[in-house]
Amino acid sequence: MSDQDTIYKTDALIAEDIDAYLETHQHKSLLRFITCGSVDDGKSTLIGRLLYDSKMIFEDQLEALHADSKKVGTQGQEIDFALLVDGLAAEREQGITIDVAYRFFATEKRKFIVADCPGHEQYTRNMFTGASTADLAVILIDARKGVLVQTRRHSYLCNLIGIKNIVLAVNKMDLIDYDQAKYDAIVADYAAFAAEIGIKSFTAMPISGFKGDNITANSENTPWYAGKPLIEHLETVELDNTTDQAKPFRLPVQWVNRPNLDFRGFSGLISTGSVKPGDAIRVLPSGKTSTVTKVVTLDGDLDEAVASQSVTVCLADEIDCSRGSVIATADNPSEASDQFEATIVWMDDDALHVGRSYWLKLGTQMVSATVQQPKYT
8 A cells, every 4th residue: 555545544534533523513412501690709700611621712712811811810810711701891891791691612422502691780681681592500609608689689580481400509619718518508598599489409519610629520629529510510411302392382473485376384483392294273363273284394394393493384274374373283272362461571771661552572473562560579
């Protein structure tokens, strides 16, 4: 075999390895999570540490981090990991997070999108925006301060929006000399509050985002902690992606697909449930019924489509159905009503006014709604 043949063979093996890696990476599960809690609990520092330890920082970024840490950092001559996330000038000047910052990183087992949410009370609405798409919340507590008002507020909002996986990360353990008694007292205090607001379970762990304790590996400084390090927990936590699929079928119609006289379909993202040809459906709010004839996608017709898939549904009958309508299971449709109760997270600077007409985003349509007197705030 000539040297040239050896080169070709080596290149082929490298290409094969790259293809195999990309294939594996493409099929990794994705976890969206947020860090939240009170101001200065170390949220940005923790995310910076995760990016740093997962080796998701380029050399030029690392050089800039070292330079910025000396110039505007808050850790003396050591690396200020928060600067990897806090990019706004106002954030660096004040040493706080103002806007939600999204960062991507990956390990051998899973891909992650993390939202660094501000802890200051003034920016609570920014935190709630970040929480709206999260599968898991890491609620940080400064080990020196314990459970604060903003800790409770963020926990309540995470529970309200339906985040089931909660990690209670007691941070800055290095500043209390890794005291187990103080850690246990904080966890007990939080557990009592969590039970009051309906949080059924959470995973507690003692960490130091700055020093790296219990982030990627169990720390020698906390021999009394027998749980997983944070990154291992994030890699292995089970995500319940089948809940929406088990619910009754709901498809808010986004667009009536009518390219020619021979085709008429209703396109949208399936919110819950599943649909297949032959299924009986009911269109809301009109209440008209029909049967599904085809489930069409760009890649061809499907035998069945499930929640989170974007599809075009064709019906056997020419019934009134347009943008804003909801296609539902015929024998288990949504309830149609002109009034309902809801818990509202009010995000505007101006106060809510009873009796005023507001725009309500309802599925794929905008309707006007009037707010009655709240029962409690």
